[in-house]
Amino acid sequence: MYSRPITHMHRTAFVILLDCSTSMQATTSLNAVSMSKADAVATVCNFMLDELLERATRGQEVRNYYDIAVLGYSDKSVRSLISDPNEEFIPIDRLAKIAPMPQTRCFDQILDDGCTTSAFFSLRPWIEAQALGDTPMHMGLAHTAIILEKWCSKPENQDSFPPIVFHITDGEATDAKPAELINIARSITGTQTNDGNTLLINIKLCTEEGKSVLFPSDLEKQDGNTNHLALYEMSSIIPKQLEPLIAAIANHTNPGPYRGLALNASPCEVLSILNIGSESVNII
Amino acid sequence: MELCTIIEFRTALAQPSHYFRSLRNIDADLTTLCRSRHFAECRAVVNGQNAIIYAPISPVAIEYVSRAQRTLSGIQSRCVTPMQVYSDELRCGITCERYCSIIIEFPAMGTPLAEALYTMSHDRLVAGLEQFYARLTECNISHNHIDECNIIVDNRGEWHAIRQYYTSEGTLGDDASRKRLSELIDRYALADGERLMQLHEEYASYGAANIVEQRQRIEQCGLIGFADAYGEMVVECKYAAASDFAECRAVVTDTEHRMGLIDNFGVEVIPTLYDELIYDATSGYSWASKDALWAKFNYLGERISDWRDRLEIDIDFDEA
Numbered sequence: 001m002y003s004r005p006i007t008h009m010h011r012t013a014f015v016i017l018l019d020c021s022t023s024m025q026a027t028t029s030l031n032a033v034s035m036s037k038a039d040a041v042a043t044v045c046n047f048m049l050d051e052l053l054e055r056a057t058r059g060q061e062v063r064n065y066y067d068i069a070v071l072g073y074s075d076k077s078v079r080s081l082i083s084d085p086n087e088e089f090i091p092i093d094r095l096a097k098i099a100p101m102p103q104t105r106c107f108d109q110i111l112d113d114g115c116t117t118s119a120f121f122s123l124r125p126w127i128e129a130q131a132l133g134d135t136p137m138h139m140g141l142a143h144t145a146i147i148l149e150k151w152c153s154k155p156e157n158q159d160s161f162p163p164i165v166f167h168i169t170d171g172e173a174t175d176a177k178p179a180e181l182i183n184i185a186r187s188i189t190g191t192q193t194n195d196g197n198t199l200l201i202n203i204k205l206c207t208e209e210g211k212s213v214l215f216p217s218d219l220e221k222q223d224g225n226t227n228h229l230a231l232y233e234m235s236s237i238i239p240k241q242l243e244p245l246i247a248a249i250a251n252h253t254n255p256g257p258y259r260g261l262a263l264n265a266s267p268c269e270v271l272s273i274l275n276i277g278s279e280s281v282n283i284i
Numbered sequence: 285m286e287l288c289t290i291i292e293f294r295t296a297l298a299q300p301s302h303y304f305r306s307l308r309n310i311d312a313d314l315t316t317l318c319r320s321r322h323f324a325e326c327r328a329v330v331n332g333q334n335a336i337i338y339a340p341i342s343p344v345a346i347e348y349v350s351r352a353q354r355t356l357s358g359i360q361s362r363c364v365t366p367m368q369v370y371s372d373e374l375r376c377g378i379t380c381e382r383y384c385s386i387i388i389e390f391p392a393m394g395t396p397l398a399e400a401l402y403t404m405s406h407d408r409l410v411a412g413l414e415q416f417y418a419r420l421t422e423c424n425i426s427h428n429h430i431d432e433c434n435i436i437v438d439n440r441g442e443w444h445a446i447r448q449y450y451t452s453e454g455t456l457g458d459d460a461s462r463k464r465l466s467e468l469i470d471r472y473a474l475a476d477g478e479r480l481m482q483l484h485e486e487y488a489s490y491g492a493a494n495i496v497e498q499r500q501r502i503e504q505c506g507l508i509g510f511a512d513a514y515g516e517m518v519v520e521c522k523y524a525a526a527s528d529f530a531e532c533r534a535v536v537t538d539t540e541h542r543m544g545l546i547d548n549f550g551v552e553v554i555p556t557l558y559d560e561l562i563y564d565a566t567s568g569y570s571w572a573s574k575d576a577l578w579a580k581f582n583y584l585g586e587r588i589s590d591w592r593d594r595l596e597i598d599i600d601f602d603e604a
Contacts, residue, residue, distance in 0.1 A: 047291060054290035055319060055341075060531075060568050060583055109302055109380055119302040121295045244343055248286060271377065275289055 002239040004161040004195040006065050012161040013067040013089060013151050014052065016045055016274075017140050018081065019169035020074035024131035026170070028206065030267045033107060037170055037205055038129035040267035043105075045070060048274040049082075049126045053096055062096040069147060070126070073140030075133025076175075082126055088147045100124045137169060138176035138184055145187040148198055152191045162196040166274055170205040178230030185234035199236045201260035203270055204228075212265050214250035214273070215258040228263055235261040249273065287346070288339040288384040292376045293317070293324045297337070303375045305383070312337070322348065323387075323449065330388060336446065338387040339374065345449070349387060352451040355425055363419035365389045365436070365444050391446050394438035395512060397465070399498060401432060402549055403512045406473035408441045413469065416443035417462055426457025432468065497529040499548055507539070510550070519550035530565035533583070545570055545585065553585030571597060 006012050024038040035043075049068065056065045067089035070081045080088050083098055102122040109119040148163055165188060173181055191198045206212065215238065236259070238246050243256040249272045252258070262273055296303030297312035304310060312328040319325070322345035323338045330337070340346050353369055372383035394400075400409065416435070420427065427434070428450040436444045445451075499510045502521060509521030510529075525537040532548045536556060544556035545563055554561065558572040568583030578597040580589040589597065 047289075051289045051291050054294075058318070109375075111302070112305060117302055119295075119299055121291075123291075245287075272382075275287075 001196040002161065002241045004159065004193075006161055008064050009156075010160045011064065011066050011091075011157065013069070013148070013157075013163035015144055015148070015163060015165040016048070016068075016070045017144050017165060017167040018045070018070070018072045018130075019135060019137065019140075019171065020072035020081075020130040021133055021135040021171065021174075022074075022131055023135070023171045024129075028267060036129060036131060037267075038131035041168055041205070041270065042125075042127050042129040043123065044267055044271040044274060046123045046126050047271055049095070050102075050124055051275065053092060053099065056092045057096075062093045064091050064093040066092050067151065068092060068095060071140065071144065072130055073136050073143075074130065076136055076139070078136070078140050078143040081128075081130070089151060095126075100126065134174040135169070135171050136175040137173035138180055141167070141181065141184045141188060145184060145191065148188060148191040152193055152198070158193055160193045160195060162193045162198050163191070164199045164201065166201050166203065168203045168205065168270060172227050178226060181230055182233045189236050196239065197236070199239070199260060200234065201262075201273065202231045202235045203262045203265050203273055204231060205270065206264045206266055212269055213261075213263040214265065214269060215246045215252065216261060216263075217252075217254055217256060217258050231263070232259055232261055235259045286372075286376065286382050286384045287343065288324065288341060288374060288376055288386075290317075290319060290324045290341060292384070293326070293339040293341075293374070296374050296376075297326055297328070303380070305373050305375065307331075307370065307373060307388075310337075320447070323447075325447075330390075333390050334393070336389045336391060338389070338447075338449065339384060340387075348449045349385075352449045355451050355453050356448065359423050359425065361419050361423050362442055363416050363445060364423070364425075365391050365446050365448060367448050387449060389446055389448065391436050392438045392442075392444040394436040394444070395498060396433060397435035397437055397443070398432040399512060399548075400437040401468055401472045402474075403516045403518055404437065404441070404473060406469060409437075409469045409473050410466075412437055412441045412443045413462070413465060416445075417458065420458060421455050424453060424455060426452055426455055427461075428452060428457040430458050430461035430465070432465070435465075497532065497548065499529045499534075501526060501528070508536075510534070510548075518548070519546065523556075527563075530563070531568065531583075533563055533565065533568075535561055535563050543572070545581075553583075554581055 004010055018041060025036050027034055028037045028040050030040045030043060056063050069088040071078055072081045083090055102124050104120050104122045106118050106120045108116050110116050144165060151157055185200055188200050189197050238256060238258045238260055246258050262269060294317055297314060300310035309331045310328055312326050316327040322342045324341050325336055325338045328335050328337050349369060356364060356367060367387060367389045369385060369387050371385045373386050374384040376382040376384045427445045427448060434445060434447045436446060498512055502509050502511045504521035507521040508523045508526045509517060510519035511517050523536040524539050527535040529548055533545055535543060536546050537543050538556040542556040543558045543561035544552050545554040545561060546552050554570060554572060558574050560573040561570060563570045570581040571578055572581060577591040578594050579587050579591045580597060582588050
């Protein structure tokens with residue numbers, strides 16, 4: 001299980017599900033630059049999309065290794081944030097054809113000797129920050145479950161590495177209670193290919209200064225927050241194959257199994273978590 | 285050792301002084317950045333020496349490097365290319381909060397076996413192969429991924445393995461590759477090295493300074509062809525004009541003033557049938573005209589548009 005190499009014959013799918021509610025207008029900082037959470041999340045998502053495109057590129061050709069969906073929920077609706085709003089999954093080779101021109105961002109960087117210098121990185125602005133309305137998380141998860149059900153049921157996907165869903169939020173659902181969220185999350189993790197069930201990784205962005213909890217093995221000992229416990233229950237158990245990656249990101253010394261959950265995550269930690277998606281793909 | 289993303293690797297190579305902690309004087313050729321299954325790699329000049337820099341992009345890569353380091357430790361042989369692991373060398377992450385190790389190889393000056401197969405004599409290649417495998421046996425190691433892209437053949441005909449992160453102890457891992465390479469040599473290598481050397485002396489080379497992408501233009505009886513870096517003819521001298529190679533493609537004009545596009549072994553990917561041909565190395569597209577109509581071709585030479593009037597075809601003639 002979770003071992004199927006990804007080829008153009010056995011593709012996989014990634015879903016990034018973003019909370020685009022008003023609370024994402026709150027300020028956070030990315031590399032000491034103050035920006036809205038929505039901006040920070042858009043930046044790290046763009047980073048991941050660029051990386052997935054790079055990984056599918058061999059020579060001058062982009063190979064059709066995976067489908068990607070980036071969905072946003074807010075204000076009683078769920079929509080695609082890339083390309084055609086009515087088309088959720090886009091094959092990577094088609095995404096390459098509509099790739100926006102890269103934009104360069106400058107930032108200060110502290111060198112090992114303590115000196116500060118300016119560095120830059122280039123990213124394609126695949127998605128733009130959005131933050132308006134309430135938080136229909138249940139609706140977003142339900143929509144994700146539907147498109148995954150459809151994706152997994154296609155005969156050509158049945159032997160594929162299972163889809164990975166990254167759900168990034170900063171708040172609490174306005175359309176459902178924790179028990180309902182757990183149920184709908186289970187309909188996501190219930191979708192499957194012959195290589196395993198869909199992996200759902202929930203990431204709650206930091207709302208205030210505090211220690212982040214990344215991929216806990218047992219949340220109850222650390223946190224009594226009901227909503228956090230609900231997110232814990234909603235998240236997939238990380239398969240054995242990915243445990244070394246997770247342990248490195250989370251600096252875990254304790255053994256797995258870990259849950260696909262990050263609480264109070266900074267934008268940089270979110271990027272590390274998203275990178276799991278690209279680093280775990282076993283592309284031929 | 286931490287993993288690196290390709291974007292992080294690219295960003296670091298573009299600004300080495302910011303992202304490399306101890307290495308200085310790195311001049312990377314970002315057009316060569318590519319990925320294999322477990323590593324991203326890029327050619328670069330490091331402290332004045334030609335090098336290939338590798339960054340691990342999958343968890344298995346780290347296991348491979350550790351094994352290769354253990355296996356190659358203390359081995360000094362001409363079949364092995366010096367490989368150095370720089371621990372925690374590359375700053376990664378948007379805030380550079382992580383450090384990734386990189387691997388650098390300093391390959392011998394020479395030509396990849398993939399190219400040598402078509403440009404060197406059979407005898408020379410067979411001798412190189414025998415010597416190379418004997419050296420691997422002597423060192424009791426297997427490269428495990430020997431193919432025509434992972435061997436550099438130097439100007440003495442000696443073979444040197446690159447991408448040695450696959451190396452393990454014992455000699456059982458390369459038997460199949462030896463058989464396969466032997467067959468390739470028998471099928472493709474030039475049978476008569478002597479005849480080739482005589483030919484070399486007959487034509488007037490444009491000079492080694494004009495080598496672009498391992499190819500130099502040569503002239504014979506007023507016609508243009510191409511030789512490899514050793515001066516061995518690769519593309520027969522039959523064209524009235526030819527551009528330099530860019531991304532393994534060159535625009536050629538035959539003696540009937542018809543234009544086409546060749547690959548770096550002289551195969552006409554777009555035959556010399558056209559009145560005009562424009563090739564854009566960045567996109568890989570070409571635009572060719574015949575009887576005042578234009579069509580667009582992809583990198584493989586396949587026509588991907590209808591024949592249209594010049595004004596209707598999507599080409600920026602000024603830029604191309």
